[in-house]
Each structure stands twice: as structure tokens, then as C-alpha cells.
Amino acid sequence: MDFNDTPEEAAFRAEARAFLQANAEPKAGSRPVLRQSGVDVEAVKRCKAWQAKKADAGFAGLTWPKRFGGKEASPILQVIYNQEEDDFVVPRGLYEIGLGMCIPTMMAYAKPEQLDRYVRPALRGEEVWCQLFSEPAGGSDLAALRTRAERDGDEWIVNGQKIWTSGAHLSDFGIIVVRTDPNVPKHEGLTFFFLDMKSPGIDIRPIHQMSGARHFNEVFFTDVRVPDGQRLGAVGQGWKVSLTTLMNERLAVGDVQRPEVDDLVELSRKVRIDGKPAIQNGAVRERIAEWHARSQGLKFTRFRTMTALSKGETPGPENSIHKLVNASKLQDIASYGLDLMGAGGLVVDDDLVEAYGMFQAALLSSPSSRIAGGSDEILRNIIAERVLGLPSDIRVDKNKPFNQVATGRR
């Protein structure tokens, strides 16, 4: 066992670091870079400028084919780049979905001339993409989606509603899965397209989240026309195409959010219990130790994944462990940190409270981490079914035509 890069990896790490040092600010001190509450026009400009710079320097789309501006590099180099980038303050939040999920799906299913048209502008950040999957009736049960598309000559007419669409309001294009046949069982009646987000009939409304941010949207479709040439995969094969997209989602290992255990240790030194620093309290120490063990366990599980990547293996469903553990840990640490602050924990004022308000911010943002991108429950199902090989749940809707499946009020 060793933690050393191979010579090739070390050389790449040095290159990446040199690029970042020359072009970005290192993260300073313990002040966290909190998620912006919404990406405004200025932030979009910063994101675009950074992405262009990164693409021009050859650090975007590292694993992609060379003909699309990629480097055909091993996924381990992508991990190494991400590790290095994590030490710097760079504008984020605009391209993760497009480059991580939409374009890889395009690469698997779009026509060569479409790839020539769309991939490079996406890579340079000139065009932004979003993913239109979830619906009010289809969250964890994505295949229960109801947005319809009906064929009209060389076009399809789309009507319905998508929800939780990150960055829809900033996007130029989107990938979408819709129902083209309600008379067959749910997985068989879906078809996949990409579309222009500026098409007439698309109405985007931001969702005001419980954290106060407005990052997600509802997207309404009223007689939106999509050319059949923008279909990805065969008619009725939309579910299969969706799985390609979701597979890429699972590969995007989530970065660690703060407060982390060290932040809690720091806080426990400052706040007091019974006149002594909280860190001297046995109950507090026990919790810190448990979270440290979880946190380190995840870190070293990541190292094991990196080792597998380094050997050319593809990480599988076992990767679900990262988000499953991280999301709850974040919520629990946030809540516990506030408990240690007592009444002061209620105050939301970054300059007045401990730890720049990161505990308060995480309390309100962390519920979404346990839901987005596969809820805790779905991740446990994935581990149980795809890692441990337990049977899937009995599905009462499995062989029924979709339009005969029972629905509730919500």
C-alpha cells in the first residue's frame, strides 16, 4: 500500500497545480466558501470565464475523446484534478450537470454532426445545459413521469411539467425524457430528446427553497415543438437512455461540505459546558469520535475507489455509500453544533455567530442533500439490490399499462 501518485499521475498533478496557482486564488483560512443562494448574472460571467480558461488549458473534459477537445485521460486524472481544484476558490455551479451528465448522454446517443455542433461550446462553457427528468409525479419513481410528447410529422409536441431542474433559467439546452406511449407499462413508453431551452412554450419558474435559495426550477411545457432529429435513442427506449445519464450521476462523487468534524472540534473548544470548554465533555467527545471515524472511513473508501480507477476498473453501485453517509453526517453535525451553541445557535448572522454561520447554513441546506440525486432510501435500495444482490421490491405497476396505474393525490 502507498499513497503515492504514479509518475504519470504526479506529473499531471503538478501541471494542474501550476495552472490553478497561476489562475485562481487559494482557499484561505477556515472560512468556508458557502454556496451562493442563487447564481446571478455576475456569477454566470465568472463561471463562463473560468470554464473557458480551464478548457483552453486542457483541463476540461479530461476523459473525453480528443476530437471533442478532451484528453482521453484515465478517470483517475479527473479525480486528481478535482482534488487540486478543491484547494482553490473557483466559480462553480453552472456546468456540473451539463458536462457531467447531459453531454456524456449526448456522446452515447447523438448523431456525429450534432456532437460537432454541441460538445465544444459546452466544454468551453459558452452554452449551458440542464437535465429535465424529475416531475411532480416522478421523483424517486422517475419512470412514473407524465410529461407527454405526441408526434406531429417530423416534430414532437411536448406538454407537461418538470421540476427540481437545477439551472434551467440559465440554460441554453436541456435533455428531457417524456412519455410517448401511455398505453404500455411505464418503462416502455418513454422517449428521450434534447431541446433548445429558448423554444416557444417553455415557462421557467424558480422554486423558493426552504434554505432561502432559488437554485431549482419548475419548467412548464405548453405545445413545445421538438424536431424528431433531436431524439436520443429509439422511440420507447427513453428509460434505457436515462440510465446512461444516471450512471454518470453516480460517478460524480460528491465533494465534502462543511461543517466537517474539524469544524466541530474547533467549535467545541470555544463554546462551554458547565464552565469548561465543550470538548472536555465526555458526551461531546464521544460524538466527535464517531463522526471522525465515519468521515475518515469515507475518505479512505474514496482512496479505495481511486485505486480501482487507477487500475482501470469502473466504480459500480457501491459508490452510493458516499452521498448516503455524507448527507446525514452533514445534517447531524450541523444540528449538534447548534446544540452546543445553545440559544446563540438560533442567530443567523455570519459576523455575529461562531464558525461564520456555517452550522446554521448547513442545518437549512442539508435536507436537500439527503434527497437530491437519489434519496437516502433509494441509495439503500441500490446497495441492497445491486451490491448485495437482494431481490427488487414487488412492483404493482410493473406490467400494467401506464394509464391504468393507480395514482394518489400528490
Added chain:
Amino acid sequence: MNFDFSDDLKQLRDQARRFLSERCTPAVVRRSLDGEETYAADLWREIAEMGWIGAAIPEAFGGAGLGYEGLCVLAEEMGRAVAPVPFGSTAYLAAEAILTAGSDAQRREYLPKLADGSLIGCLALAEGNGNPEPSAIHARAVDGRLTGAKWPVPDGGVADIAVVVARDDSGQASLFVADLKNVRRHDLHTLDPTRNHARLDFDATPVERLGSGGWGAVQRVLDRAAILFAFEQVGGADACLQMAREYALERYAFGRPIGSFQAIKHKLADMYVALELARSNAYYGAWALGADATDLPLAAATARVSATEAFHLASKENIQTHGGIGFTWAVDCHLFYRRSKQLGLSIGSAPFWKDRLVDLLETRNAA
């Protein structure tokens, strides 16, 4: 980065797993459980012949010189098989104490015999209730003669020599080594009868001091052993998860395999998560042992906390998954449940290691 065992060591692990699944069957474990033998002596001999006990002992002292990673993969398999042999006591505790604290002469005297199985070793640390700390040590060695009671001592009833933690002439808790031939001892009934435990009553027993270190030397032995025991715990937890999985696939209720119910699936997913976190922490411990890293104490405490939690969870939820049949003497669930507690209590329980972990975290963060 190469955060995995080498192909050679994976082969050793597979070989150990095959061997133990044939020779350390539940029937063998149950001979100790039912008191027919104090430990599996035949199995122990075979294990010694294969060189496993001395896996991490340098060849110069009669070991196999496989290094600590080798001992770690073997430890995992010992845990998986709930092996009723004094492996940990001899290899992780006695041999390690002599190797890390002893003089060259002591190493030459004891290690070859421990490695080839002709001597069984143990660590006599506890004196009744409480976790390892200097103030809990009352046994005292004056002018090379040790007096005091040690209990429970894992494998104390079958060991030939004991590494003993006792106060020296100046009152400092230190390591000693004693021949147990003439020491009064009696076996104790414990939660885990598959492992021998005894009370040792030293009465002016001649002892040799191991090195000049005080409590630091004791803690060093515990830290290193914690990593090796973590691998046993990981092996045990993995066995429980596999048992629960197989049962969940075979057992039908309400017209379907119980493994298709989310209540069972999510339980098993949680066992898997705890196990994987523990395994990753143990791997880091293995690396720290091999590299003798400065980070070893924190790595050890982390591996220990993680593995104790994972084995406890897996062994109790394995019983739960089995339902009523899991509560019977005849089904093997309780072998793991017992061993989980035995391993969890033997070198300091979870609260002790959690407290130590935070101490080390504070020291590290202050640096």
C-alpha cells in the same frame, strides 16, 4: 495511489479463507463453545505450521517476514471464522510487545517459539472492571518478582507466557514478561466461551522487564493490536452480513423472500455501510502499521472505533434478520454476537478508544 493489498496478499487471504472454511467449521468452534476443549489445538498446530502466527515477525526471529499487511489479511479471516485459537493473544499482543519493547536477547528467546506455536502468549492487562489506564494497575513487580491478580486474561488459561502490565519498583506501570508454568490460574466463565479467559494470580512470580518504557510502551502495544483486532472485527462483521444476506434470500414470509422487503434491505444496507467504513479505516491502519507512521495512534483509534461499531451492528442485526431461529443455540448467529463483545471489550472498550481518539485529534490539530 495504491490503497489495496498486493495480489500476493490477496492470494494469502483467499488461501486462508479456504483453509479456515474447511478446518475451522462451526462444529470446531462449537467444541470450544460447549466446553469440549479450551481451544482448537489441532487447528492451532496447523496454523503454526503455515507460519501465520509469525507472519509479521522478522525472519531473523523465526517469523515469516510477510510484514504487517500479511498479518492484517490473516486477522480478517480469523475473525470471519470466529477461530477458537489464541491467535490475537499470541501474535498481536505477546509477540508484538516483545518485538516492540523487548531486548534483542528477549526477542531471540521468545519470538521463534511464539512464531512456531511452541509457546502460546497472552497479555495480562485488566484487573477487573475498567479500561486501560495507569491508575487501574495494582499488580507490582518488586526486585523482579510480580504479585497481583489479573482478570480476565484472554487465553490466560492456555498460554505458556504472559506479557504483564504491572508497576515497577518506582511505581510506574510497565511491561514485564512471565513464565506461567507455576502461576496459579483458573478459567473464567465469560460471554464468549469460544475463547479461553482466565484469572492469573501472581505471587512473587519471577518476571523480566520488557524495555524501559512506561505506560507509553503499553499504549503502543494496544495501538498496534487495535489495528489487527480491527481486521478481525471487519472479518466477523462481513461474515454476519453474508449470513444475514443468505438468510434473507432463502427465508420467505408473506409469499416472498424477506430480502425483498425494504425493512430488511435497508437494515442490510446499513450493515454494509458500517462494514465498508470500518474496512477502509482498517486499511489505513494496515498502512500505518507497515509504514510505522507517526499517524499510527490516531489511525488505530479510528480503526478500532469504526470496527467495533460495525461488528456490533452486524452481529446484532444478523440475529434480528434471522428472527426467532437466530436466538437459538443451534444457529451460529450468537457465535458472532459473543465474539463481537469479546473483541470489543478486550483491549479497551469503545468509550476508551473514542476518548483517546479525541485526545489525539486535539494534539494533531494543535500542532
